[in-house]
Amino acid sequence: MQSDHSQRPTLADVARKAGVSGKSVSRVVNGEAYVSAELKAKVDAAIAELGYVPDLAARSLAGARSFTISLLLDTNGQDYVIQLLEGAYEACKLNSYHLRIENLDATASNESLLERLDEVMRHSRLDGFILAPPFSDNTAIMDWLEERQVRFTRVAPCIERERSPCVFVDDAAAAGEIAQYLVSKGHRRIGLVNGSPRHGAAIARRTGFLDKIAEIAPDAELVEATGNFRFEDGIDAGKALLGAGNPPTAIFAANDRSAAGVMNACAQLGISVPDDVSLxxxxxxxLAKLVWPYLTTVRQPVSDLGREAARLLIEKDTGEGAPKQIMLGHSLIERDSVRSLDQ
Amino acid sequence: MQSDHSQRPTLADVARKAGVSGKSVSRVVNGEAYVSAELKAKVDAAIAELGYVPDLAARSLAGARSFTISLLLDTNGQDYVIQLLEGAYEACKLNSYHLRIENLDATASNESLLERLDEVMRHSRLDGFILAPPFSDNTAIMDWLEERQVRFTRVAPCIERERSPCVFVDDAAAAGEIAQYLVSKGHRRIGLVNGSPRHGAAIARRTGFLDKIAEIAPDAELVEATGNFRFEDGIDAGKALLGAGNPPTAIFAANDRSAAGVMNACAQLGISVPDDVSLxxxxxxxLAKLVWPYLTTVRQPVSDLGREAARLLIEKDTGEGAPKQIMLGHSLIERDSVRSLDQ
DNA sequence: ACGTCTTATGTCAGCGCTGTCAAGTCAGCG
DNA sequence: CGCTGACTTGACAGCGCTGACATAAGACGT
Structure with missing residues (x-):
């Protein structure tokens, strides 16, 4: 019944076909040193012919590595989760790794987070962790991991970037570009909807925005509103900013979600985007394309962030002198929510 | 260096502590038959004391099962993906299973889908698949899987439900409830924004809605618009429905995303929801809470769907006479996008 | 010519578990 | 009272791979 039990060729099959020892095949597969080009060629040919794929279970049982990494994130209300996942998965797939998702509640106490982590660790062998925001700035988790000598990489950390391999975008510069863009469109009275003070990124975006404005248009008026990255915050901030006298001609919201909120506030107030106010x-x-008009925004290469974070973790062995801190580029995506005042 | 190499207790440790053979521990862990209560008690005590957790890698290497299942879905534009994931993950975690995500492009040809599946199968041992929409209605995939005797469960299938274990909600009944609700609010001129004809669910929703209207308010006028579940479709449909003379007083969109599109069309047309039209x-x-006003909609217990689908797959052994087709309840979520005409 | 180091390949045990088979125990039964 | 068959437990090989170690063949220095 189970005799057909997966015809998957094994390492031994490859060895037989190539006329070498099993260990040699293993060496080739793992890219170990001291393998002659000739032997490697023979083995590679046999592997290709048989369509051999190493068995993960056997590898992790026999060796020190588990070929499994874990992604720590909070799916709650985060719009980039899927893209992050996609990127990380891709990198894992490419390297024949498993990816485990660990969905934690970012608002929980550090103790309960660590407790959960402990549970996770004792339930499966893990080669390392990817810390997604806001865990990428959680020093308690980093301490805990370091203490146990567990490797980890971080996505978009804002603090202690040299503490681990990490990937990020330059939030401040990106926000600065938005500032530059708005100023170039003639805006001089600008609203700012801030993000959660718990996210370092929110602070970086604010600072980058403010600094750039001060630099290129010191005469500009700025009005700030507090926020927390949520849709409702955007609504409130939008109402606060636009309901008062002398409203700004443009608003920069720290994330798309709160921008969508601002847009809704506009709809409620009978204000047109971008005719009356740019956003x-x-x-x-x-979300940027689930509002109307489509939102002008900054693209973060989120799936690339996920992919690179996974790659950094996986390639610890191979990756040698490569820089451990990777900054990825962002880009301003011009859509329809900003209008020029100069005409 | 690697001497501390995970203190995880092994089956042998448990056996020693309980004074039984390793195989007996294995029997208890796997809930096999022919185990005396006395032995089970001893073993359970030892397991608890040691905090023993079976090693997945060793289990799958030694046994027939891999303790890994795969979830086939298309993340593209599907708003329920994360919830589905969460549910499936939870069930897996609970049963010490691994979950692999396979993200396929639903618009690809069946050949390329099957090719991809083949690749997936030869790269990892898999105990089975969960087919999410629209793959849950893909007979080519089902044929392929059955041919290879690979087990699978389906989420929200609309056709051949008895063909495999599956979980679903009664789309037709749910749509009928919406119909009833709108009629009870006094609406008699109603618009319908249809979903993708490729999704069986879209058809069920339409039929359920129409049938119920015919039953309880045969005098009602209905206007249909085609759609494809997308935001843009909602915008187009909304404009078509509301731009013409004698517009409907209420609109039912086949999913939240296109409802959001309709809402945007309203904003563009200067029509107020729900004052001028209910939605x-x-x-x-x-999305239902990323628009303003918050959307009245039908809740599908998506994460429960995911969880149950995973459970059905995992518990094939244990689950005996249990029904293989599970219908989960839906519920009408009344928010702020519908108004009563009766006052 | 001989030891020594580097490179290249092989042998083999064993990771932690489960499948198979064997070996017991004990009830019921002819 | 011995025998069948349903239970109950254990011994042991081996899943597919890698780590540790052994071995062998040049390269090099003295």
Missing amino acids: CGFDDSW | CGFDDSW
């Missing part, structure tokens, strides 16, 4: 978001999440 | 969506996805 910029941040993230280029799927 | 219902379907899914209760995140």
